[in-house]
Amino acid sequence: MENKNSDFTNRIIGKDLIRYFILIYWALFWLLNIVDKVIGGAHFLFVGKDRFAQIERFFDSLGLGEPIIANIALVITAGLETFAFVFFAGALYHFAKKNLDATRSWFFIGIALTLITYTYFSVGDQVFGDHFELLEHGLFWFIGLLSWIIFIRVDKIQLFDNFSIGRKQFIVSSIVVLAITAVTTFSIFWHNHTSFVERTQAVSAEKIADNKYKIKFPFLAGSKAFENSIAKFKTDNPTEKITYIYTAPAQLRLGESDGLIIYIQTEKK
Amino acid sequence: MKEKKLIQYLILIHWTLFSATTVIDKIVPDVYPLWVGADFYTLFIKFFASLGLTDPIFATIALAGISFLEIVAFVCFAFSLFNLYKTKDKIAEQWFYRGIGFSILTFSLFSIGDQIFGDRFTLLEHTIFWIILVISWVIYKYNSLTDERVIKFSMSKDIKVGMLVGTLFTVITTVSLFSFSKETFANKTQPVQGEEVVEGVYKFDIPFLGDKITMENTLKDFENKHSDLKINYIYTGPDELNSKKKTHMLLYVFTEPK
Numbered sequence: 155m156e157n158k159n160s161d162f163t164n165r166i167i168g169k170d171l172i173r174y175f176i177l178i179y180w181a182l183f184w185l186l187n188i189v190d191k192v193i194g195g196a197h198f199l200f201v202g203k204d205r206f207a208q209i210e211r212f213f214d215s216l217g218l219g220e221p222i223i224a225n226i227a228l229v230i231t232a233g234l235e236t237f238a239f240v241f242f243a244g245a246l247y248h249f250a251k252k253n254l255d256a257t258r259s260w261f262f263i264g265i266a267l268t269l270i271t272y273t274y275f276s277v278g279d280q281v282f283g284d285h286f287e288l289l290e291h292g293l294f295w296f297i298g299l300l301s302w303i304i305f306i307r308v309d310k311i312q313l314f315d316n317f318s319i320g321r322k323q324f325i326v327s328s329i330v331v332l333a334i335t336a337v338t339t340f341s342i343f344w345h346n347h348t349s350f351v352e353r354t355q356a357v358s359a360e361k362i363a364d365n366k367y368k369i370k371f372p373f374l375a376g377s378k379a380f381e382n383s384i385a386k387f388k389t390d391n392p393t394e395k396i397t398y399i400y401t402a403p404a405q406l407r408l409g410e411s412d413g414l415i416i417y418i419q420t421e422k423k
Numbered sequence: 424m425k426e427k428k429l430i431q432y433l434i435l436i437h438w439t440l441f442s443a444t445t446v447i448d449k450i451v452p453d454v455y456p457l458w459v460g461a462d463f464y465t466l467f468i469k470f471f472a473s474l475g476l477t478d479p480i481f482a483t484i485a486l487a488g489i490s491f492l493e494i495v496a497f498v499c500f501a502f503s504l505f506n507l508y509k510t511k512d513k514i515a516e517q518w519f520y521r522g523i524g525f526s527i528l529t530f531s532l533f534s535i536g537d538q539i540f541g542d543r544f545t546l547l548e549h550t551i552f553w554i555i556l557v558i559s560w561v562i563y564k565y566n567s568l569t570d571e572r573v574i575k576f577s578m579s580k581d582i583k584v585g586m587l588v589g590t591l592f593t594v595i596t597t598v599s600l601f602s603f604s605k606e607t608f609a610n611k612t613q614p615v616q617g618e619e620v621v622e623g624v625y626k627f628d629i630p631f632l633g634d635k636i637t638m639e640n641t642l643k644d645f646e647n648k649h650s651d652l653k654i655n656y657i658y659t660g661p662d663e664l665n666s667k668k669k670t671h672m673l674l675y676v677f678t679e680p681k
Contacts, residue, residue: 289548302566385622397656
């Protein structure tokens with residue numbers, strides 16, 4: 155009985171766990187894609203991606219600016235994604251119930267819908283000329299295909315037959331983990347304590363020539379930091395009028411620590 | 424139908440459509456109604472010019488050579504798909520192997536070009552497609568070597584529940600998509616309202632659908648509402664200032680009294 159329990163535990167930790175990971179991943183992946191479409195736009199606790207704006211722009215570039223076209227394309231996508239989610243969720247349910255035959259059938263349909271979805275996206279990417287998205291969707295298509303093979307073939311992969319850790323190694327590894335976690339946590343909290351203010355804090359301008367100033371922003375700086383810096387510049391230089399702002403391009407920011415750099419051109423009021 | 428066969432169909436349909444659209448992209452080299460595509464001619468001209476080969480004949484010959492390989496790959500995939508449909512599995516596999524071979528050759532040539540032209544990102548892109556092609560062939564051939572499992576899909580109770588839930592979710596998503604599109608479509612042209620963030624400096628959060636027309640209308644609207652102000656300068660907020668990704672673009676307008 156003890157041996158049977160140990161076998162069962164090892165199987166759950168080993169191959170079944172990999173199958174659970176695959177099923178949970180794809181079910182959550184499509185669920186969140188649906189949530190993104192249902193919510194639409196950026197809200198508190200969910201930013202997501204404005205798919206309507208993206209697809210509308212794509213179709214507009216083809217000369218099909220009417221919103222109904224983008225809506226239809228999105229509804230087809232949503233239908234494929236929803237059914238992919240349903241089939242992955244169903245496969246997860248059947249797997250939890252140890253109904254392996256039904257799990258495979260549901261998972262297979264989920265994978266087939268995933269592959270169809272990404273083929274459909276890839277055709278769109280070629281038509282719209284977006285090769286970065288083509289690469290992204292090609293990769294997801296491939297990951298879907300590979301997930302299927304791993305899911306059905308995981309039994310053929312040689313895994314460890316014993317996942318237990320020796321007492322001594324367990325204690326030493328736990329101490330190492332705790333010590334490194336403590337150091338990392340302290341470092342993260344300390345950085346937050348000293349640097350969070352940079353998100354909005356005004357940065358002083360440095361005069362580099364007559365009527366020319368430079369402002370180097372820290373990485374954390376957002377739009378508020380920019381606005382506060384401009385306000386500070388105006389207060390510090392009441393006789394100067396900003397006539398031009400030049401953003402240093404990435405090619406001029408080769409130092410790894412260079413965040414956003416702007417140059418301000420002024421003239422006397 | 425067997426699971427193995429459906430996976431083979433899905434692989435073949437993907438690569439046939441992939442190569443077909445690649446070929447169309449070469450036949451339709453510019454932007455036309457219903458087709459935008461990528462401008463490979465300009466890309467090749469620039470790449471060869473960077474090598475000192477400014478005569479367009481080099482770029483044209485290279486593009487024609489690559490297009491030939493892509494056309495051959497497309498024909499192989501299309502023939503493979505046709506033979507699979509006709510249940511001539513062995514012939515389908517042979518055509519698929521040829522298609523994969525020509526595609527791998529194409530991506531290998533692209534990768535050599537990327538190294539010569541120093542384009543590391545495209546090199547990564549082409550290498551990823553190269554490996555996807557190789558593994559697609561392995562999966563096509565060996566995806567179900569030992570078990571010839573037939574797809575079991577009867578309208579059992581759980582399938583009915585699944586279809587119902589799927590339909591319900593699709594309807595909810597459709598309603599939400601149409602409502603969001605109705606609410607936000609006006610953003611495409613509608614002027615954006617500015618906020619005075621510093622004395623004389625106004626910030627505009629241009630929405631995701633915002634285009635050049637939106638900006639033009641925004642400036643017209645701003646000038647109408649602030650007839651006492653003169654626009655000195657317009658500054659586009661760089662991405663570093665827009666890290667929250669909630670807005671498409673930040674625009675700052677610097678003004679002074681007239």
